[in-house]
Amino acid sequence: MSEGDTPASVSMSETTKISSGSGGFDASxxxxxxxxxxxxxxxxxKEVPEFEYTPRSIAHLHSVATVSQAKTQAATIVANDFRQKAAEYRAQVWLFVAARIREILEHVGLAQESLTPNVVSSAQVLANVANLLNIRDTELSSYLVAIADLSLRRTAVEEKRTKVQQESKVLLDYTRKAIARLTYLKRTLGQLEDETPPREAQIEHWKTNMTIMESKERQYLQQYSNFKAMLNRVGYSPDISHGVLVELAEHKKGLEKQTKPILDTLRSYQDLPPDKALAALAIEDKKRQYDAAEKYLEDVLQSALAPSN
Known part of the structure; x- marks a missing residue:
């Protein structure tokens, strides 16, 4: 942007939101x-300020942009021409300076043809060193400044190289650790691959056992269901515990003790004289006692097996 274009563009950019006109204008x-x-x-x-484009502002800015671009292009052409002329002038100046120096050296008897080979080689070395150090003359101060600058660059390069070497050592350490870790993982993977076949066989064995166990489980569940149904049919109640069964066994033993003398008495009647009337009465009496004892035992069992309300 040229200096003449800046105020117009800035004055337009600093305006607040401008309402857009109703008429259309060229999008290009x-x-x-x-x-x-x-x-x-x-x-x-900087960033372009926000504003709304109207036909009037677009027309004004487009004209300013056209003029600015034309001036910029013209300035670029002139600048390129000046640069080319400056380069040609510097080349001519250097040629003139070189010719003048050569003429002065010839007048004082220091022409290249009159110098010894050692002097010529030394001068060439100085010139090469000057070109290498990128200095324009071969004065001692110029060499010292160039050498100092070169020393500073060398120091900076050495510092960078030291930093790079340290980073390389760190990366090398990380690489060694990564290689060791990779070797460990490969060894572990090999062990796992070796252990895979027996593990798979063991898993298959477990699967077979699980199938058998599942079938057994179904069988036991069916048996449990059958036993539960049978216990329900006979009137089994969860209230009948081991203690109740022990108590019933004690009652049974007591009744057996009571009925045993009666049975022994009945058996002893077999040895009595054949008095049928007395024997029949005695037998009937003992049968009634035996039936009463059995009925008592049955009542006790039924009362124990009866479900509690």
Missing amino acids: RISEVKAWLASQFDAAG
């Missing part, structure tokens, strides 16, 4: 104006 001009504004403000390190 808008894109050209936007691109031109973006390039100019980017060159200044």
Whole structure:
């Protein structure tokens, strides 16, 4: 952006939101104006302010952009021409200076043809060193400044090289650890691959056992269901515990003790004289006692097996 274009563009950018006109205008001009504004403000390190484009502002900015681009192109052409002329002038100056120096050296008897080979080689070495150090003359101060600058660059390069070497050592350490870790993982993977076949066989064995166990489980569940149904049919109640069964066994033993003398008495009647009337009465009496004892035992069992309310 030229100095003559800056106030106009800035005055337009500093305006607040301008309402857009109702009439349409060329979209290509808008894109050209936007691109031109973006390039100019980017060159200044700023962002393009926000504003609405109207036909009047677009026309004004487009004319300013056209003039600015034309001036910029003309300035670029002139600058390139000046650069070319400056390069040609410097080349001519150096040629003139070289010719003048050669003429002065010839007048004082220091022409290249009159110098010894050692002097010529020394001068060439000085010139080569000057070119290498990128200095324009061969004075001692210029050499010292160039050598000092070269020493500083060498120090900076050595510092960078030291830093790079340290980083390389760290990376080498990381690489060694990674290789060791990779070796350990490969060894572990090999062990796992070796252990895979027996593990798979063991898993298959477990699967077979699980199938058998599942079938057994179904069988036991069916048996449990059958036993539960049978216990329900006979009137089994969860209230009948081991203690109740022990108590019933004690009652049974007591009844057996009571009925045993009666049975022994009945058996002893077999040895009595054949008095049928007395024997029949005695037998009937003992049968009644035996039946009463059995009925008592049955009542006790039924009362124990009866489900509690």
